[in-house]
Amino acid sequence: MTLPRALPWLDERRSAMLAEIGLPPWWQPRALLPRPGAPTEAATPVEPAVPIRAAPPPKMPAPEAPAPAPIERPVAPQPATEAPHTDIATLGWSELEAAIHACQRCALAACRQRAVPGVGERRPTWLIVGEAPGEEEDRQGEPFVGRAGRLLDRMLAALDLQRGHGVYIANVLKCRPPRNRNPEPEEIARCTPYLLRQIALLQPRIVLALGRFAAQTLLVEGGCLPPTEAARAPLGRLRGRVFQARLGELTLPVVVSYHPAYLLRNPVDKGKAWADWCLAAEALGSG
Ligand code: URA
Numbered sequence: 001m002t003l004p005r006a007l008p009w010l011d012e013r014r015s016a017m018l019a020e021i022g023l024p025p026w027w028q029p030r031a032l033l034p035r036p037g038a039p040t041e042a043a044t045p046v047e048p049a050v051p052i053r054a055a056p057p058p059k060m061p062a063p064e065a066p067a068p069a070p071i072e073r074p075v076a077p078q079p080a081t082e083a084p085h086t087d088i089a090t091l092g093w094s095e096l097e098a099a100i101h102a103c104q105r106c107a108l109a110a111c112r113q114r115a116v117p118g119v120g121e122r123r124p125t126w127l128i129v130g131e132a133p134g135e136e137e138d139r140q141g142e143p144f145v146g147r148a149g150r151l152l153d154r155m156l157a158a159l160d161l162q163r164g165h166g167v168y169i170a171n172v173l174k175c176r177p178p179r180n181r182n183p184e185p186e187e188i189a190r191c192t193p194y195l196l197r198q199i200a201l202l203q204p205r206i207v208l209a210l211g212r213f214a215a216q217t218l219l220v221e222g223g224c225l226p227p228t229e230a231a232r233a234p235l236g237r238l239r240g241r242v243f244q245a246r247l248g249e250l251t252l253p254v255v256v257s258y259h260p261a262y263l264l265r266n267p268v269d270k271g272k273a274w275a276d277w278c279l280a281a282e283a284l285g286s287g
Helices: 012-021 093-101 135-140 147-158 185-202 212-221 227-232 260-265 267-286
Strands: 126-130 167-171 206-210 242-247 250-257
Touching: 012 147, 012 267, 093 185, 126 147, 126 185, 126 212, 147 260, 147 267, 167 185, 185 212, 185 242, 185 250, 206 212, 206 267, 212 227, 212 242, 212 250, 242 267, 250 267, 260 267
Parallel strands: 126 167, 126 206, 206 250
Antiparallel strands: 242 250
16 A cells, blocks of 8 residues: 555544544554654555656645635525526636536536535635535535535544635536436536636645546546546556646646545545545645
8 A cells, every 4th residue: 555654643633533534443553654664665656557747846836824714605506597608717706606506518407406516715725526416415505515525524624624624625517417327428528617717716735536537537637647548547546646737727736535435335445545635635745
């Protein structure tokens, strides 16, 4: 398993947090940390089968002013009066959210109760990107509020993070696919401009892509993987490394990890997911 060089957070409190996530005590202790004096296991990033497009090191924006921005909760959906030919790439926050609520760019518009733009601080350190709203998210208009969302919140807490404080949470798709089926490529293509505009406005310092669809979308858009390669690569081959994705004007570190819904079904992989989150935190620290 690829581990970050240092896991400075395994004090008593964090161990308790990890227990909350469902990481058993045997995962946490020294067995997984480099033993003093022992040669450290070299980080062995999983290389994709094709060369990653070289990108310059990220230019990290200066740390934000201390006062955290207020949590941006979802607003009530606007009437569906989407302006034709809206240039999404030029929209400010309120127009962007209005455009998402009014969106008719794909067939998912017909089945949604509420579109789900995203939630959180608008100049966050972390951007978490999931797949698509589920049933509860469709009802409430906020991402990750169901079971998977509760696990996500516990993972955030284990890093001393909190929804809305230094974190913005969004999905690749802003509308729920019927019966939570996988997103269709056409739906992703139609919805991605919204995510890209969010990224341009948010300017996060690190992006965590949760699950296959978020990983594929961000890595392809960011020039890290050609689409054919991304479509073939299992998620396990994309995690464990820090990509540099060119997203619009920004070059951002992107770390791929398992989707919380997958982790609920496969708790044995929670340890790997935790290592990914630590890797992202470390990339942030070294940026
Ligand atoms: N799964 C996601 O990917 N996003 C959500 O908002 C909820 C569940």
